[in-house]
Amino acid sequence: MATQLEGQIRAGTVAELKAAGCRVVTGGGHAIAVIYHDGQVHAVDNRCPHMGFPLDRGSVKDGILTCHWHHARFDLSGGGTFNPFADDVRSFPVTVVAEQVWVDPQPVARNEAEHWAGRLQDGLEHNIRLVTAKSVLGLHSAGAGYRVPLRIGADFGATYTAAGWGPAMTILTAAANILPHLAEEDRPVAMYQGLLHVARECAGRPPRFVVAPLPTGETRPEIFKQWFRNFIDVRDDDAAERCLRTAIGLGLPPGDIADMIFAAATDHIYLDAGHVVDFANKAFELLDHIGWERASPVLTSLVHGMARARRSQELSAWRHPIDLASLVWQARAELPELYAQGRRQRGRWTGADALAGALLSESPGDILDAIKAAIKSGATPGDLGSAVAYAAFLRMAHFHTSNEFSDWDTVHNTLTAANALHRALQRAPSIELMRGVFDVAISIYLDRFLNMPPQRIPETGRAPVDDNQILAELAEHMDVRQQVEPVSRLVSRYITGAGEPDALVAALGRSMLLEDAGFHSFQIVDAGFNQYQARRGTESGRHVLIGLARFLAAHAPTPRAVGQTYQIALRLHRGEELFREP
Numbered sequence: 017m018a019t020q021l022e023g024q025i026r027a028g029t030v031a032e033l034k035a036a037g038c039r040v041v042t043g044g045g046h047a048i049a050v051i052y053h054d055g056q057v058h059a060v061d062n063r064c065p066h067m068g069f070p071l072d073r074g075s076v077k078d079g080i081l082t083c084h085w086h087h088a089r090f091d092l093s094g095g096g097t098f099n100p101f102a103d104d105v106r107s108f109p110v111t112v113v114a115e116q117v118w119v120d121p122q123p124v125a126r127n128e129a130e131h132w133a134g135r136l137q138d139g140l141e142h143n144i145r146l147v148t149a150k151s152v153l154g155l156h157s158a159g160a161g162y163r164v165p166l167r168i169g170a171d172f173g174a175t176y177t178a179a180g181w182g183p184a185m186t187i188l189t190a191a192a193n194i195l196p197h198l199a200e201e202d203r204p205v206a207m208y209q210g211l212l213h214v215a216r217e218c219a220g221r222p223p224r225f226v227v228a229p230l231p232t233g234e235t236r237p238e239i240f241k242q243w244f245r246n247f248i249d250v251r252d253d254d255a256a257e258r259c260l261r262t263a264i265g266l267g268l269p270p271g272d273i274a275d276m277i278f279a280a281a282t283d284h285i286y287l288d289a290g291h292v293v294d295f296a297n298k299a300f301e302l303l304d305h306i307g308w309e310r311a312s313p314v315l316t317s318l319v320h321g322m323a324r325a326r327r328s329q330e331l332s333a334w335r336h337p338i339d340l341a342s343l344v345w346q347a348r349a350e351l352p353e354l355y356a357q358g359r360r361q362r363g364r365w366t367g368a369d370a371l372a373g374a375l376l377s378e379s380p381g382d383i384l385d386a387i388k389a390a391i392k393s394g395a396t397p398g399d400l401g402s403a404v405a406y407a408a409f410l411r412m413a414h415f416h417t418s419n420e421f422s423d424w425d426t427v428h429n430t431l432t433a434a435n436a437l438h439r440a441l442q443r444a445p446s447i448e449l450m451r452g453v454f455d456v457a458i459s460i461y462l463d464r465f466l467n468m469p470p471q472r473i474p475e476t477g478r479a480p481v482d483d484n485q486i487l488a489e490l491a492e493h494m495d496v497r498q499q500v501e502p503v504s505r506l507v508s509r510y511i512t513g514a515g516e517p518d519a520l521v522a523a524l525g526r527s528m529l530l531e532d533a534g535f536h537s538f539q540i541v542d543a544g545f546n547q548y549q550a551r552r553g554t555e556s557g558r559h560v561l562i563g564l565a566r567f568l569a570a571h572a573p574t575p576r577a578v579g580q581t582y583q584i585a586l587r588l589h590r591g592e593e594l595f596r597e598p
């Protein structure tokens with residue numbers, strides 16, 4: 017008669033195990049494979065950590081356990097895997113007393129947060145999205161908080177792409193920005209999607225080599241600002257990067273660093289169609305999440321793109337048939353004087369929505385004059401940013417589906433540039449950065465043909481609505497292609513019927529996360545959420561959400577492969593069965 021070992025599971029005698037090779041016992045919520053091999057007994061979780069195949073159906077040779085589904089291999093003695101696409105399998109302590117084999121149903125202890133942080137690094141390095149999804153879930157349930165995976169992704173993305181800041185880091189930051197507006201269960205999905213874009217964009221790219229700071233006696237912010245602008249102007253990215261790295265290393269205040277970057281980002285007209293300001297703004301937003309101590313690697317990753325950016329004054333659309341660039345240069349030159357004239361009324365100006373309407377004019381001269389008049393009347397940099405952002409959302413709300421499909425991106429691009437400029441103006445208001453308002457306004461003007469004819473925005477109404485019914489219909493429409501107008505009407509009905517706006521915002525976020533969402537989808541959801549928050553309960557807020565929803569509806573459904581991987585990870589995480597016998 018075997019002596020009972022407290023809390024342990026009896027797996028039979030050594031002789032029985034030797035004859036059977038493997039036995040499965042259960043306890044502590046685990047199915048445990050107890051395996052006899054080469055004179056020793058080992059116990060591991062019977063679910064393959066890759067996708068749950070029963071490991072008792074695998075094979076053992078030379079101390080290596082091989083799963084027969086995708087052939088992941090594990091060191092039988094400790095459970096460590098030889099294949100990064102799988103994970104280490106949990107092992108359980110085994111005791112042999114008087115030829116009886118006992119298994120402790122508590123797996124060998126490990127630090128869960130540390131383990132999953134390491135696995136996330138593996139997922140990023142090997143660009144394996146299932147590992148990334150499992151790691152995000154593992155960190156989430158270990159209580160690590162969103163900043164832990166965000167910092168890992170940010171460090172990786174800032175290091176492993178020689179070209180510097182790009183769409184993936186923008187997506188990662190947008191994912192972090194939208195978290196507070198999402199349903200609790202969708203937050204890890206957003207983080208997973210942001211991280212997988214970083215892994216994808218960095219795959220196969222060389223790392224960025226770090227430039228050492230200058231051994232300088234110079235400490236004046238205005239000198240660094242002047243140097244940096246000059247180096248960007250002549251496209252000398254090495255010199256500009258060294259200058260920026262030195263300024264950050266010297267401990268110049270974040271406001272001064274932002275000022276020098278945004279000034280250089282607007283010294284030329286609408287650099288890279290607004291992407292330079294967009295990326296710079298996102299880099300600062302990322303630092304808001306992960307801390308200023310990472311400013312050096314994050315902000316210097318912007319420099320290459322800033323120096324190489326296309327300058328819109330060189331584009332024919334900005335020169336012909338109307339010399340828009342010259343109009344913008346002229347308006348920029350007047351800016352300091354106009355701003356000085358508006359000093360007394362600063363902060364009392366209330367014409368943001370009217371200005372947004374004027375920005376949709378068909379005369380570039382009238383558009384620039386309307387901005388100049390607003391500045392002279394006391395509009396703040398933030399007011400101007402808000403007006404251009406709203407005007408850009410109106411372009412999206414009025415975008416007609418008879419346009420080419422790719423034209424959605426044209427309108428979208430202006431919209432995200434406008435939102436970024438608005439955010440940047442709130443962070444680091446300056447005369448230099450205000451020049452960007454003229455640039456974005458002219459981009460809105462150039463998009464005017466995409467509102468011809470303008471799609472009608474649904475009427476307002478006050479009929480009470482069944483919130484849940486509308487949200488359910490919204491989700492159904494997102495399952496069908498090109499439901500742009502039905503979705504627009506649903507969103508409008510929801511808001512005008514006094515539906516709970518946070519639920520609608522979360523539902524729109526979920527709609528995006530269900531898809532194989534990319535750069536543009538994350539950007540517009542981030543921009544839409546940001547612009548809506550400042551306009552809650554207003555007509556302009558309704559227009560913003562309609563614009564956002566129309567874009568999402570136009571781009572749904574996708575194959576949803578990214579979400580399928582996440583669902584696999586989630587089911588494994590919950591202990592559900594993935595493999596079923598035929």
Ligand code: FES
Binds near residue numbers: 064
């Ligand atoms: S290798 Fe085991 S389930 Fe894939």
